[in-house]
Amino acid sequence: MAMSDKDDIPGLEVFFDAARRHGAEPSAALMARIGEDAQAVQALAQRPAPQPTRRSTLSSQLYRLLGGWPAVAGLATAAVAGVWLGISLPEGLLLDEGESVYLVDVAPELAFDLAGGNF
């Protein structure tokens, strides 16, 4: 139902009435196309969202092979401790300034000979 204004111009209303009676109707083909669009949009919305794909790299395979983060964390700790032990000076074995004792017994048979005083 059309609205009327206080300032309606006489005579125009017959044209508006005629326009309402002779509006453009959608064709059957258009209705079908719109129905197909609706189905397509619904089908797209109902489809489960794709899972994110994870690339399997050599490092990720090794990570899983070692047993995941607890094992890798243990290995990392052991590696750091090893490096630290390797580079740190064994201060407890220093006697005087600049003098050090090497306890590595590389030739125990020689030490025995020296002790015996038999050169």
Place this chain on the structure above:
Amino acid sequence: MPLDTMSDESDEVLLVLFANGDALAARALTARLTPRVMGHAYRLLGNHAEAEDVTQEAMLRLWKVAPDWRQGEAKVTTWLYRVVANLCADLRRRARGVALDSIPEPEDGRATAAETLQDTARAEALQSALDHLPDRQRQAVVLRHIEGLANPEIAEIMEITTEAVESLTARGKRALTAALSGRQEELGYGDE
């Protein structure tokens, strides 16, 4: 839910059902809204084929917006009228650049046909006159006097004040009267 019982449901309810994958809701909305969208697009464009394209695009946008539709904010038809107006304005803007002279002249031969065709002739004459109005005036006049919407709803669709709507419709009607006054006798203008 059967299709005929869906006729009692509001557009908004049907749109929510549509978003949930209800095929019947899609059919009900298509049947209910497409004729209105098509009629409005035709009145803004004056071209049947272009109006069909705009109608399909507007309905496609409705389907796509359905999952994100915020209930209770705007009426579905208000949203659709706005989308149609924007699509038509874009189309006319593009067409204006390439085919200013291609706007069809009023079909005078058909307008002088027998009295039984007078109604059709009036509708065609009005459409021709509407085609020559500025876009915003045409939209306001069509929404007010053919679609029959109230000024506040038109203001919401056009995103202007109700006073601006009244101004646009008043100027539009004056322009229509001027355009149609030369065809008074031919169309029975002022007979009724």
